[in-house]
Amino acid sequence: MSAFFFILFYVWHGLVERHHPRIVKLEYRAPDQSKVRENLYFVGKGVTYDTGGADIKAGGVMRASVAGFLKTVSLLAPEHVNITAGLSFVRNSVGSNSYVSDEVILSRAGVRVLIGNTDAEGRLVMTDLLTEFKDAALAEREANSAPSILFTVATLTGHALRAYGGYGIALDTNVSARQLRVSRRIFDAGHVWGDPFEISTLRRDDMEAVAPGSTSEDVVQANDKPSSATMRGHQFPAGYLVIASGLDKHGSSAVPEQRVAYTHLDIAGSAETLDGVGLSLPTVTGSPVPALAGAFLL
Template sequence: MTLALPSIVSASAGDLASGAQFDAVIAVYPSVSEELVSAFSSITAYTAIDKSFGSSLTLVADQKVAGGRLILAPTGSLTGDSDDVRKFQEITKAAMKRAISAGAVAPLFYFPANIVADNEDYSHFVEVSLLGALAACFDPIDVREHYEKIGKTYTVQKIGFHAAGVEFSAERLAFVNAIEVGRRVAKDLGSPNCERMTPIKFAEYVQEYFKSQSVVKTSVIEDINVIEKEYPLLHAVARCSLSVPRHFPRVVKLEYRSDEPSKVKENLYFVGKGVTYDTGGADIKAGGVMRGMSRDKCGAASVAGFMATVAELKPKHVNVTVFLGLVRNSVGSNAYVSDEIIYSRSGKRVLVGNTDAEGRMVMTDPLCQCKELVLADRKAGNNAPARLFTVATLTGHAIRAYGPYGICLDNGPARKANVSPRIQAGGHILGDPFEVSTLRREDYAYVAPGAASEDVVQANDKASTATARGHQYPMAFMSIASGLDSFGLDKEKKDQIAYTHVDIAGSAEELSGTGFSLPEVTGNPVPAFAATFLL
């Protein structure tokens, strides 16, 4: 299914020497130090004639180290106000690529002692470094399928690491492996083009992957009539695609339950936007902005990836339920259009304002279903705190506001529970940074009904980038249209439901690609979610 991980092994200082089990040594450090020169005497001659030696990624021949290859991988400053652990991820990814191009199949990463002293911002720098290295030796499923056709194989067999003075337990290594498994699933689903990963093929991949994961229960709704009845807003988006059988929608449900219910501290519910291609619908994306819309499925891809991480770790303290709304927003004579009024699952009348605001339509009815499941659980006596999430590459405004970072917004109960700051803190230590945004009264005012024929307005007629609070007000819409607005702070605490919206438009893929190519899918926010809810 997804590409198997290289084995990751903890090494000793002795493994740095030639003749050991590795064929390259990659030294990661902020700047050239006496300790580095002492560890690798071969660089003495270079530092003597070049004061800048070691300040950029460099490969040198050194017969005293494993494989005769020494790669110097400087992070640069780690103590500045804006420095963070991503510096490790970036340099180890680049160094791993360099090692592969040099022919190495078993590189060893070396971190000198006291590389980050006692800085808590870097408490997981080894994990982040390994994730950077692993990212360099992975290609998504469409690339692997091509390589299989031409007979190309993956060469990296093993990755070693030695962090002087750092105790790195088997549990920490298992955590790295689990995150990378999740990122690989997310990349497999999020990266391929819209025909390789249609809603049907997306669902098939998920079914096939979790078939071997007995701790996760998988179900798929294929019946169009059932989808229309249970998820009417999602069905409206998919309506135009129904003339093309291979583009038919799917709704996937994944369930993980702790095998020790008494230890469960949180019930987590995730809804992922899986728009496998977004033409904008009748409000078509014109002027070249449709390009890249095969990546509009990365919300669903990332929560499926997070569930893969959950399946690896089998946590005792959480239950996790995931819904994936998988559709294609096509354009044609049967497309849903602005001015339509459509009843949501909760019975709210939705006035469509812009068919290119399809993501909130796709997620609202599954979000309503999550609300129903929470209420059913409470009625059955399961009173562990429930946390609901919508996860999507939802708005260009998110990128305009915050650039390459994920964004999270809380409703009142989620704010009281500190959910978004937790995600921000978790992402910070694992190199998957988040910004915390705020849901305001203006967001509800924007979507308030203006006529007796509607209960909520889906969107205005402008792009989110041209709309004030363009990444915030969609959450207000989803809250109202799903009925979650009836479970806010104005209710007794036992009746409140925490809901957090996560917009990953800026972080699900790199902001730019090479030349005219599409950017690389990152697999985020799998690391942030793992650090927040599983660590």
């Protein structure tokens, strides 16, 4: 598996064998494929403990909301969608073998990633799964003509919380996603089902922010500051994911049959309450399950 998910294994870096990373895949296929109208691919993560790596912080667990959505799918058994989900599980530990800033890692898509901050591991561990699902979405077109939509879903940045408080953020990264109204559907469904989302926008600035500064890299993973202290701190990570996964080759400049819709959801503000009860952990809210179910299952 390490040959196909090199970045995930690089974050782990063999620090502790019992903390070996895992890829978990879940799949739902509609019983009658002739009724399928959309193929949905979800990439999520579970950083089960996050020290920040070599860029140390006081941290804790993160939520794996994609698994909750697939449980809902299994209960509703929709007839009009195929759904594939993948989750990257890893500890972002610190130790003598930790990966560090200024290293260059090769992604599954063959993109050279310059590490800027080891505490921005979430976008890293989703990168290679996003590449795999991009390839799967293109292959799916040979089986059925229904459009495919890729998603990354994560409690990714503190900037999302600073920008929108306790609301999730939907961000269409390319024209294919905008044409399918992906973010708008999530926004509308969220208001109906009590899981409100805000819509954000990927702009040229976000792609330029992660552009290579030398011939040694193709994309920069992050800067050395917290996202909450960085302008457009929840938008530019989506720009990184587009480039590092190879999805920049499947946007508006690609021929129509090679275009793949991709929408990024940052649920750092909505996945859990801002405060726990007493000294306990914050309460998980269930977001974005209601919004996604309303937008794509019902």
